[in-house]
Amino acid sequence: MPRLVLLELFKLFRLRxxxxxxxxxxxxxxxxxxxxxxxxxxxxxLASGWQVVALSLLAGMEFLFPFLVVMAASEALGSEVSQGTLKGLLLRPLPRSALLLAKLLALLLYPFVLLGASFLGGVVAGLPHGLGPFFGGTGLGEGGFAGTGLLTPKAALLELLRAHLLAGAVLLPLASLALLYGTLFLSTTASALAAVATLLLMRLLVAFPALVPFLLTTYLDLHLRPHAAGLGLPLLLIYTAGFALLAALVFERRDL
Structure with a gap:
């Protein structure tokens, strides 16, 4: 299994x-x-380079990072179908569920690699503004960008790391959802559009207040509300596991 996961990681990071x-x-x-x-x-x-890191996360999580994760998850299976390599994989003495699990594990790692690239770019881009103590905030902690006084580099780093980890958790069910649609449609474009449409539909369900605490879309800004992680984080993981289970059930029964 570890070798299969490594193979899927290699294939994933070769995607354009x-x-x-x-x-x-x-x-x-x-x-x-x-x-x-x-x-x-x-x-x-800008009072500090740490604020550059935060701005990148805030802007990216509005649309770019979710879109990139959905596209990668859709293409992970869609590209195999379009290139005709999926049938060859299924001819091996390997359970379909094992192949899908390997793809899923690779896809669940991708959001954190993506956010890591953003974090690294933010640190490099912020160097001219300095990474030392500053008066203000990162935008991701108490007081927003105004802050509550002098912020040390350690405190800023911890705030940013926490926010990036929570953002990664937010992106996990999106990857799992897109993979589920990938097993249904076996098409990159259709899978990505279906995943985006599902999220838009969930946003409309805010008209039903009783459902709001349990909607995936309620926690897409969890990186801004770490106090909501007590309920939000377990729910995001449940969504991730639920979509993955459905994907495995569909994939086992698909005629390929």
Whole structure:
């Protein structure tokens, strides 16, 4: 099984969408470091390089990072179908569930690699602004970017690491959902569109207040609300496992 997971990781990171996604995540912080309209849009004058890291996460999690994860998860199976390599894999004496689990584990690692690339790009882009103590906040802790006084590098780093880990957890069920649609449609485009449509539909369910605490979309901003992790984090993991189980059941019964 470990060798199969390594093989799937190798195939995943060879995908063009994954390579471009990692490059985009790394370069995004440089745009924020040079953006002339930060004061007008965010009311912010950069006081530290740590704020560049936070800005990249905040902007990326609005749309870019979820989209990149959904695309990678959709292409992981869709590319195998379009290239005709999936049937060859299924001819091996290997359970279908094992193959799908290996793909899933690779896909669940990708959000953290993507966010790691963004974090690294943010640190590099923020170097000219300094990474020492500063008066203000990271934008991800108490007081937002204004902060509550002097913030040490250690405190800033811990806030940013916590936010990135929570953001990674937010992206896990999106990868699992896109893989589920991949098993249903065996198409990259259809899987990605179905995953996005499902999220948009869930957003509309806010009209039913009793459902709101249990909706996946309620916790897509969990990295901004770490106090909600007590309920949000277990629910995100349940969604991830549930979508994965459904994907395994569908994949076992698909006629390929």
């Amino acid at each position: 969408s994954v390579g471009l996604g990692l490059l985009a995540a790394f370069l995004l912080p440089f745009l924020w470091a040079l953006a002339p309209g930060l004061k007008e849009v965010y009311g912010l004058v």
